[in-house]
Amino acid sequence: xxxxxxxxxxVLVAIFCAGCSAREPxxxxxxxxxxxxxxxxxxxxxxxxAPTELQSARDKLAQARRLMAADKYTxxxxxxxxxxxxxxxxxxxxETTVMRRAADQILRGADKPASEAERESRKPLVSQPQ
Numbered sequence: 001x002x003x004x005x006x007x008x009x010x011v012l013v014a015i016f017c018a019g020c021s022a023r024e025p026x027x028x029x030x031x032x033x034x035x036x037x038x039x040x041x042x043x044x045x046x047x048x049x050a051p052t053e054l055q056s057a058r059d060k061l062a063q064a065r066r067l068m069a070a071d072k073y074t075x076x077x078x079x080x081x082x083x084x085x086x087x088x089x090x091x092x093x094x095e096t097t098v099m100r101r102a103a104d105q106i107l108r109g110a111d112k113p114a115s116e117a118e119r120e121s122r123k124p125l126v127s128q129p130q
Contacts, residue, residue, distance in 0.1 A: 031080045038087040044098070053090035060080070
């Protein structure tokens, strides 16, 4: 019975030590994803059409990098994920605004009468025999 107690205590000590030494993996991948999302938002003109969301994403990413440097991986991962969401929102808002403006421009153009060049372009190339 003594052997079993020693075996159990050894196993418990080993599990305890493994749990204490286990570190959470670095949130590098999550920070990279947030950085890519911010770049995509910038390319979608979020600075013009969703500046608040874009700035929020940038601020959160900067804070996540500081937390990662301080080995606070859980908080860094959470902030990086939040930064990614903010960047994706900024990108969506910017793209929506650009599309809405393009649609408005097309609709305004449909109300105008056709120009001489447009009327000529609609005529058949070969005259039809009558």
